Each structure stands twice: as structure tokens, then as C-alpha cells.
Amino acid sequence: MHTTIISVENLSHRYASTWAIRDISFQIDKTGILGLLGSNGAGKSTTMNIMCGVLNQTAGKVVIDGINLREHPEKAKREIGFLPQQAPLYMDLTVDEYLRHCAYLRQIDKKVVPKAMAEAKERCGLGHFSKRLIKNLSGGYRQRVGIAQAIIHKPKLVVLDEPTNGLDPNQIIEVRSLIREIAEERAVIFSTHILSEVQVLCKDIRMIEQGKLVFADTMEAFNNYISPQSVRVELDHPPTNETLLQIEGVTKVERLTERSLRIFFDGDRDITDRIIRASVQHDWYLREIYLDKGSLDDVFAQLSSRAN
Numbered sequence: 001m002h003t004t005i006i007s008v009e010n011l012s013h014r015y016a017s018t019w020a021i022r023d024i025s026f027q028i029d030k031t032g033i034l035g036l037l038g039s040n041g042a043g044k045s046t047t048m049n050i051m052c053g054v055l056n057q058t059a060g061k062v063v064i065d066g067i068n069l070r071e072h073p074e075k076a077k078r079e080i081g082f083l084p085q086q087a088p089l090y091m092d093l094t095v096d097e098y099l100r101h102c103a104y105l106r107q108i109d110k111k112v113v114p115k116a117m118a119e120a121k122e123r124c125g126l127g128h129f130s131k132r133l134i135k136n137l138s139g140g141y142r143q144r145v146g147i148a149q150a151i152i153h154k155p156k157l158v159v160l161d162e163p164t165n166g167l168d169p170n171q172i173i174e175v176r177s178l179i180r181e182i183a184e185e186r187a188v189i190f191s192t193h194i195l196s197e198v199q200v201l202c203k204d205i206r207m208i209e210q211g212k213l214v215f216a217d218t219m220e221a222f223n224n225y226i227s228p229q230s231v232r233v234e235l236d237h238p239p240t241n242e243t244l245l246q247i248e249g250v251t252k253v254e255r256l257t258e259r260s261l262r263i264f265f266d267g268d269r270d271i272t273d274r275i276i277r278a279s280v281q282h283d284w285y286l287r288e289i290y291l292d293k294g295s296l297d298d299v300f301a302q303l304s305s306r307a308n
């Protein structure tokens with residue numbers, strides 16, 4: 001069965017003389033949430049704008065549900081809903097007026113517009129705000145209107161560019177749960193520079209840094225990637241580095257103080273058992289031992305440096 005909804009192939013884009021993205025390729029499954037991670041200026045918006053047909057790429061292609069976006073833009077765009085970084089809202093319209101306008105732009109059959117509007121509002125928890133001017137809504141609810149316009153035509157793929165940016169913590173939680181809900185029926189890709197956001201929401205992750213794809217795998221693989229690679233130990237009678245290096249799996253020893261050491265290992269977490277056993281056997285007097293969890297920021301920096 002064909003499980004891909006969008007395929008991005010060797011995408012590159014140049015603004016004037018500088019390349020914003022280079023040779024980016026990835027695919028997205030028909031359901032689930034994919035996180036596009038990258039620091040500011042990494043190239044996320046450029047990638048998303050091209051995927052949605054808002055920007056024409058310098059090179060490469062985008063295929064949506066088997067349709068080449070550049071060759072058949074109108075047909076391909078039917079399957080995409082897009083919420084750009086700056087939500088395209090008309091502040092002086094009511095929610096209903098705005099969504100009706102969006103339905104018109106999406107060429108939804110007039111007869112089904114009321115139903116499409118009702119469904120999008122219901123999905124986004126906007127039922128009580130039909131007559132409210134958008135300028136009088138809170139940031140979180142404005143964002144819901146932005147998401148409602150992105151799903152009003154029931155696209156197979158929804159692209160959200162930093163959807164939680166600028167929201168307060170409660171609004172972020174609400175928008176996240178809305179993203180989860182809309183992803184039950186379709187594929188969702190959203191961009192962020194916040195790692196924890198990707199961790200709580202996504203099944204897959206793509207990371208862009210300085211215009212290049214530096215990580216493309218599942219969230220599980222990403223979590224394995226950030227698994228600890230070193231243990232901290234404190235020993236009353238620490239042995240020599242050479243002795244420690246003889247323990248199976250130990251790759252490097254760093255002496256932090258006279259008694260505390262950082263022991264790097266090959267990834268097999270049973271290393272702690274082996275160190276404890278050796279310590280008891282040789283009377284090193286182990287006082288403390290714990291796995292050094294690399295922080296997400298460390299991983300971020302590590303992956304980012306791959307782009308250099």
C-alpha cells in the first residue's frame with residue numbers, strides 16, 4: 001500500500017545569492033505528526049513555503065499524493081492545508097465571515113460550505129465564537145482560527161509553521177492537543193525550534209540546520225540517539241585509567257577531580273553493573289554512580305554542528 005502523502009525530493013532554494021536550503025529530501029506518512037526542527041533561520045519556513053506551493057523552489061520537486069506540485073499546482077494544493085508563521089487572518093472579520101471567505105478561496109461547493117464551516121469550527125473548538133471579530137479573540141483562539149482555515153477543505157496534509165509560537169503556556173497545551181486531534185485523520189507537519197515540543201507530539205522528526213537535513217528518523221531513534229554515553233562515578237580509591245579501560249565497553253576516562261570520574265562507554269547501559277562489580281572486587285569504594293544524560297540542548301548542538 002502507498003503510505004506516503006508528500007515526497008520532497010532534492011529541494012534547494014536560493015534567495016538572491018544565498019542558499020537557504022540545500023538538497024533536502026524526505027517523505028511523510030499519510031497519518032501521524034512529523035516535527036520539523038531547526039533553530040531560527042535554519043530553513044524551516046522556506047521548506048514549508050515550497051511544500052505548500054507559496055514559494056517556487058530553485059531546484060528539486062515536491063510530490064503530493066502522487067501529484068507534482070509545480071506541474072499541477074491547483075490539484076496538488078487541494079490536498080494541503082497551510083498555516084504560515086504569520087497566520088493570514090483578517091482581524092476585522094468575524095470567525096464565520098473569515099471561514100466563509102476561506103471556503104470560497106478553497107473552491108468548496110457552495111452547498112456544502114455551511115457544513116464545512118461547522119465541522120472546522122467544531123474541530124477547533126470555535127463553536128461559541130462564530131460571530132466574534134477575530135481581533136477580539138485571544139492569541140490561542142486566533143491560532144485555532146488559523147488551524148480551522150487550514151482544515152476547512154479536508155486536506156490530506158496540514159502544514160503548520162511554528163503554530164505555538166507566541167502563545168502562553170496554557171494556550172500551547174491547547175493548541176498541541178488540537179494538533180493531535182487533527183492528526184488522527186491526516187498527516188500533519190509542524191515546525192518548531194523547541195525540542196520538547198517535538199518530543200511530546202511527534203512520531204517522526206526531521207531536523208534542518210543551516211539549510212541542510214541533519215537528522216531524519218523516528219522520535220524513538222532520536223531518543224536513542226540522546227541516550228547517555230557516559231557515567232559519573234565517585235570512588236574513594238580510584239584505579240588508574242588503564243585499569244578502568246579494561247572494563248568491557250569503556251571507551252574513555254576523564255578525571256574530573258581526584259575522586260570523581262566521567263567514564264565514557266559504548267552505549268550498553270549494563271556498564272553500570274560492570275563498574276559496580278569491579279569496584280566491589282577491587283575495593284575502589286564506590287560512593288556514587290549515575291548515567292550522564294546529555295541534555296536535549298547538547299544533542300541539538302551536536303546535530304547542528306553536523307551542518308557545518
Ligand SMILES: Nc1ncnc2c1ncn2[C@@H]1O[C@H](COP(=O)(O)OP(=O)(O)OP(=O)(O)O)[C@@H](O)[C@H]1O
Pocket residue numbers: 015016019020038039040041042043044045046047085193
Ligand atoms: N525573502 C527572503 N529573502 C532573503 N533571504 C531570506 C528570505 N527569507 C528567508 N531568508 C533567509 O533564508 C534562511 C532561512 O530562513 P527561513 O525563514 O526558512 O528559516 P526558519 O528555519 O524558518 O527560521 P525562523 O524560525 O526564524 O523563521 C535565513 O538565513 C533567512 O535569513
